[in-house]
Amino acid sequence: MTPVLEIDGLDKRFGGIVVADGIDLTLNPGRVVGLIGPNGAGKTSLFNLISGVFPSDAGTIRLDGQRLDGLAMHRRASLGLARTWQNLRLFPSLSVLDNLMVGPRRYLGDRFLRLALDPAGVRSQEAGTRRRAEEVLERTRLSGVAATPAADLTFGQQKLVGVARALMNDARCLLLDEPMAGVEGQAYEIMQQVVREVAEGGVAVCVVEHNVAFIRDLCDEGVFMFAGKVLARGPVADLIADPRLTELYFGT
Ligand SMILES: Nc1ncnc2c1ncn2[C@@H]1O[C@H](COP(=O)(O)OP(=O)(O)OP(=O)(O)O)[C@@H](O)[C@H]1O
Structure with missing residues (x-):
């Protein structure tokens, strides 16, 4: 299988912290890979x-063979x-739909310039973005709250909006x-289904999560990190059962 994302020999330190x-x-x-490890593992x-x-x-x-390192975030x-x-970065007073439509897109000045030069093109692009947002809201089971301000949603629904925003980008990874931090009840089930469906669509998914039950139920594989290193990779059940890793995780 050709990997979507390939990382080789990645190093980073902040002063003395590796x-x-x-x-x-x-x-x-x-595939869904769960990234686990204690606080501060990296x-x-x-x-x-x-x-x-x-x-x-x-x-x-x-990513798909193309170098990402050195490129700006938006590239x-x-x-x-x-x-x-982790902190959701939603616009609390905007509707859920608008939260999806306000993407990491073009600068406002750029939009005005394009609006002046090609108004029909801009409108058709915005109609496309709206269609895409509506489709993503359906996939994330949020269509019923499309017009609701993000601040009025439950925390679990807000987390789903965070995922929905990420899905606006036609991602490969x-x-x-x-x-799942702080997510309970129906949103928990929905989150699990949504992530699974995204992977089934061919996307490579990686999840950082302290909720081990979620990782065990959802992920095809786990990767254990400690002190900036990948220490182990394999079935989640094996990683959880490994006394060496458990000791590093819980420090017992
Ligand atoms: N921008 C930064 N400047 C300095 N130190 C940083 C910076 N970002 C992260 N660190 C340090 O890097 C280490 C790893 O932090 P990181 O948040 O990646 O761990 P983590 O495994 O995600 O932990 P958690 O599970 O608590 O979220 C920590 O010691 C953290 O303080």
């Missing part, structure tokens, strides 16, 4: 390195990389940062 130490990792289409930092929040010191990141996104954030 957040990535020779990380090699591949993510394959249609899981979110790895997502930040992949998505371009900060640059790596060494190593390469490829990585346009090549097919999508992610969610989706990184989910703690999608």
